[in-house]
Amino acid sequence: MQLTGAEIVIRCLQEEKVEHVFGYPGGSVLFIYDELFKQDQIKHILVRHEQAAVHAADAYSRSSDRIGVCMVTSGPGVTNAVTGIATAHMDSVPLVVITGQVPTAYIGQDAFQEADTVGITRPCVKHNFLVKDVKDLAVTLKKAFYLARTGRPGPVLVDVPKDITVQRCEYHYPKSISMRSYNPVVKGHAGQIKKAVQLLLDARRPIIYAGGGVILSDAAEKLTKLTRMLGFPITQTLMGLGGYPATDRQFLGMLGMHGTYEANMAMQECDVLLAIGARFDDRVIGNPTHFARVARKIIHVDIDPSSISKRVRVDVPIVGNVPDVLDEIVKQIEASAGKPDAKHLAAWWQQIEEWRSRDCLKYKMGDALIMPQYVVEKLYEITGGDAFVTSDVGQHQMWAAQYYKFDKPRRWINSGGLGTMGFGLPAAMGVRFANPEATVACITGEGSIQMNIQELSTCRQFHLPVKILCLNNGYLGMVRQWQQMFHGNRYAESYVDALPDFVKLAEAYGHVGIRVTRPADVEPALKEAFVKHKNELVFLDFLTDKTANVFPMVAAGKGLSEMILAEEL
Amino acid sequence: MRHIISILIENEAGALSRVSGLFSARGYNIDSLTVAPTEDPSLSRMTVVSIGSDDIIEQITKQLNKLIDIVKVVDLSEAAHVERELMLVKVRATGKDREEMKRVADIFRGRIIDVTESSYVIELTGNTSKLDSFLKAIDASLILETVRTGVCGIGRGDRILKV
Numbered sequence: 062m063q064l065t066g067a068e069i070v071i072r073c074l075q076e077e078k079v080e081h082v083f084g085y086p087g088g089s090v091l092f093i094y095d096e097l098f099k100q101d102q103i104k105h106i107l108v109r110h111e112q113a114a115v116h117a118a119d120a121y122s123r124s125s126d127r128i129g130v131c132m133v134t135s136g137p138g139v140t141n142a143v144t145g146i147a148t149a150h151m152d153s154v155p156l157v158v159i160t161g162q163v164p165t166a167y168i169g170q171d172a173f174q175e176a177d178t179v180g181i182t183r184p185c186v187k188h189n190f191l192v193k194d195v196k197d198l199a200v201t202l203k204k205a206f207y208l209a210r211t212g213r214p215g216p217v218l219v220d221v222p223k224d225i226t227v228q229r230c231e232y233h234y235p236k237s238i239s240m241r242s243y244n245p246v247v248k249g250h251a252g253q254i255k256k257a258v259q260l261l262l263d264a265r266r267p268i269i270y271a272g273g274g275v276i277l278s279d280a281a282e283k284l285t286k287l288t289r290m291l292g293f294p295i296t297q298t299l300m301g302l303g304g305y306p307a308t309d310r311q312f313l314g315m316l317g318m319h320g321t322y323e324a325n326m327a328m329q330e331c332d333v334l335l336a337i338g339a340r341f342d343d344r345v346i347g348n349p350t351h352f353a354r355v356a357r358k359i360i361h362v363d364i365d366p367s368s369i370s371k372r373v374r375v376d377v378p379i380v381g382n383v384p385d386v387l388d389e390i391v392k393q394i395e396a397s398a399g400k401p402d403a404k405h406l407a408a409w410w411q412q413i414e415e416w417r418s419r420d421c422l423k424y425k426m427g428d429a430l431i432m433p434q435y436v437v438e439k440l441y442e443i444t445g446g447d448a449f450v451t452s453d454v455g456q457h458q459m460w461a462a463q464y465y466k467f468d469k470p471r472r473w474i475n476s477g478g479l480g481t482m483g484f485g486l487p488a489a490m491g492v493r494f495a496n497p498e499a500t501v502a503c504i505t506g507e508g509s510i511q512m513n514i515q516e517l518s519t520c521r522q523f524h525l526p527v528k529i530l531c532l533n534n535g536y537l538g539m540v541r542q543w544q545q546m547f548h549g550n551r552y553a554e555s556y557v558d559a560l561p562d563f564v565k566l567a568e569a570y571g572h573v574g575i576r577v578t579r580p581a582d583v584e585p586a587l588k589e590a591f592v593k594h595k596n597e598l599v600f601l602d603f604l605t606d607k608t609a610n611v612f613p614m615v616a617a618g619k620g621l622s623e624m625i626l627a628e629e630l
Numbered sequence: 631m632r633h634i635i636s637i638l639i640e641n642e643a644g645a646l647s648r649v650s651g652l653f654s655a656r657g658y659n660i661d662s663l664t665v666a667p668t669e670d671p672s673l674s675r676m677t678v679v680s681i682g683s684d685d686i687i688e689q690i691t692k693q694l695n696k697l698i699d700i701v702k703v704v705d706l707s708e709a710a711h712v713e714r715e716l717m718l719v720k721v722r723a724t725g726k727d728r729e730e731m732k733r734v735a736d737i738f739r740g741r742i743i744d745v746t747e748s749s750y751v752i753e754l755t756g757n758t759s760k761l762d763s764f765l766k767a768i769d770a771s772l773i774l775e776t777v778r779t780g781v782c783g784i785g786r787g788d789r790i791l792k793v
Contacts, residue, residue, distance in 0.1 A: 191644075
């Protein structure tokens with residue numbers, strides 16, 4: 062059957078069971094959009110800025126077992142999308158990005174809306190392709206989906222010149238694909254797993270440190286099983302939250318720069334560290350030299366060999382798919398009939414409880430000023446801990462991570478690696494398309510929300526009843542916090558002047574806006590938003606304490622146990 | 631430490647930029663880089679000489695392996711290997727320098743491949759230090775131009791890099 066390139070693109074997406082494509086049309090993709098128009102299997106979500114298309118598709122992936130797809134035109138369409146692509150890349154989110162390109166004959170001529178897409182995006186994709194022959198189009202798209210979802214996932218971009226979309230060729234979509242240059246490891250090395258099991262059983266002060274890899278590989282259940290079986294304390298990275306129930310006693314909270322006292326202390330003082338799908342990031346372990354001061358044995362499970370021994374020397378590296386490796390570890394522990402030493406473990410737990418009793422997340426609130434932490438706690442209560450929560454980047458992001466207890470994976474959607482402001486609202490849209498019945502809350506700040514506020518229009522068009530919780534303190538809060546702590550209170554450009562009236566703005570876009578200024582009104586306002594206006598988008602503008610800071614805090618370059626606690630200030 | 635990393639890579643457009651981009655993005659050093667298709671035209675072989683600690687070289691090989699187009703990566707300098715570099719040197723060759731230049735080229739087993747009344751082009755192969763030594767052995771003021779290919783290398787005996 063002879064099809065045009067544009068028809069092939071749509072057919073391939075249909076073969077991949079794609080239901081939603083987030084995008085924005087333009088000259089180079091006109092023929093593809095024409096084919097989209099002629100069918101009704103794939104629904105196109107028209108965003109208001111290409112960056113939002115990518116964030117939405119990204120969150121679509123993060124919040125479900127499907128792959129987000131987005132489509133943008135050449136030139137500015139692509140450059141606008143780059144932030145979104147880099148965001149997905151840093152957090153290893155599978156994504157297929159289809160970009161239009163100027164006709165093949167024009168490439169390199171500085172044509173209208175031409176950009177070197179493959180060159181610009183090369184460092185922030187898992188892989189990218191420029192299709193130069195319509196005969197390669199179907200197989201390239203197949204490769205894109207295959208690469209995006211297998212191994213360490215990531216965004217894959219396919220650049221399609223306009224002339225390719227009109228040329229015809231025989232259409233055949235391959236059922237499966239193999240590439241001699243790409244063979245991701247699945248099973249972990251048996252000998253290494255054996256060593257790991259021995260270390261775990263002999264441990265006196267063990268800790269499990271789990272990251273986003275657990276979420277991405279759907280290993281939450283297996284991780285929970287192993288953790289309970291061993292009785293070990295567990296901490297999670299910002300990206301890993303939800304991979305183990307946060308309400309469970311064995312969970313010590315998030316670790317890292319704004320991690321809990323107990324998690325960071327236990328991480329620093331442990332003798333055996335089981336790292337799973339995490340990468341010892343600078344925001345997680347602080348200064349690697351300080352971290353290495355305490356002798357401990359490290360077991361590191363990760364699908365990406367380049368994550369292992371990158372920042373911290375590892376004793377037992379296990380390259381493999383997290384769920385497969387966890388299965389094998391559980392199996393071997395069961396077979397060995399060994400058990401961790403109960404006496405030592407009890408003493409370790411006693412120490413941990415002592416750390417935990419510092420209650421490092423407590424904060425004071427009077428009846429005049431709303432504390433941002435309180436808003437998140439109330440959100441948790443009112444949504445029964447069962448909402449999908451997206452966030453932007455800054456103080457509110459950390460408070461969301463600290464105070465919303467995620468018991469399930471894929472519920473906490475944030476830009477951890479790249480730290481992209483403007484992520485939250487488009488992400489909430491993507492979550493809602495992947496989970497049409499779900500309660501979706503976007504925790505944001507008055508700085509971040511303005512980086513993609515135009516998406517209120519998209520939300521209107523598609524009737525997305527997202528609840529936006531803007532923790533409005535009139536400052537770029539995290540910047541202000543650092544300036545207060547490390548730059549002698551010189552608040553260079555961190556004050557956000559001339560803020561819009563967010564209530565009127567929400568109303569102008571056809572949504573509901575509510576301003577909340579007193580602590581007593583927080584709960585009623587949340588109820589109004591989540592119950593009375595269940596089916597509408599509500600923009601909650603919380604005017605919060607301008608001086609609130611995020612604690613505990615490990616200053617950049619410091620060691621994990623050198624925390625600044627709220628009570629010390 | 632100096633390492634010679636040999637890479638088999640799909641002979642696709644842009645493959646070289648993926649490798650060079652990786653080195654610059656991650657701040658790795660490239661001493662030299664050579665690339666050409668192999669006997670199998672679908673594959674290119676690349677040789678990168680880099681200087682770095684063991685940790686850095688380990689990261690380089692891992693990061694290279696992560697590139698989708700790369701089929702195989704080997705650190706040649708881990709075991710017995712031979713390495714060669716080709717250099718072409720254009721020198722001024724007049725008067726008494728003409729004979730002397732010929733003599734030094736012979737000592738280094740170089741060949742004169744272009745002759746004019748006033749110049750020679752000398753072709754020389756060997757490892758990097760041999761080529762360096764040759765340049766030191768001749769009068770620097772007589773060197774008009776040099777061009778070097780960068781190092782290529784191959785494992786000794788049974789060490790074979792092939793798909």
